[in-house]
Amino acid sequence: MSRAFCAALATALLLGSGTAAMAANDGQLRVNQLLSADPEYRDTWQDVVQKEERLPDWVINLSGSSEQQMSAVEEDGDKYLVGPVCETEQNCLNKRLIVAFSWDKDKAYGMLVEVPEGLPADKSPTRHAQTRWLGEPDEGMQALLREQLKRDPNWY
Template structure:
């Protein structure tokens, strides 16, 4: 009987802690949380990066600074799309725009790098290099580019 009370108390505490954690969460996915949140995301992303050469660790691991992701539709296909930066301070120079299909079977990304020390009066758009990951079609490439253009600091 004491064992049952212990289990019931433990279960109640775990449920309370879970409810508190969910309340603290804003309910939105972030790129830097995907791989630890769901093994399907991890498996899909691994299949994308294993075919690529010379990627930085923060891209391979989807670690860094991230904002909320948004659901976006491209030609009837739905994606969860969001940005990831190496760090918050270097976001203008190194960022990744990631798109996962809602069924978690496909992932695409656009790695954007701007030379460090670019003068403030120079447009990052004109000096950036773009690298697409996951072999996106033209529609997905446009979707990734449009997400980048939503950043008010990108001109």
């Protein structure tokens, strides 16, 4: 093998291992596991919710039901760990929170979405939802959080 080929192969392997390491972190956690998994997540989230009034306990503690694993998402060149949590599995359509934590765990944002209970099945939850922003997300972050919500097949 030529020296140039070996160098290119070594570079590809190194780049690939970095991507694999990032992928290994992608989706490992669910939102309701974050605060107990790492004190940095807990401290960052507490900074967000302490400024807010009248938040339910499941939002303050991120202790609701999380069926989906979190995923790595990029917004404006920055990486975030993003995922949903619901008050309970049964009322996920009515009370859910989409959160995003910066890769360095210094910033966190949330979109609390509430839809009135008892909404007829033929009524669009999108039109009846109330949204509350946590962590003062800019327009780009708001779009990222909305996009995560739209991935739910029951959201129209």
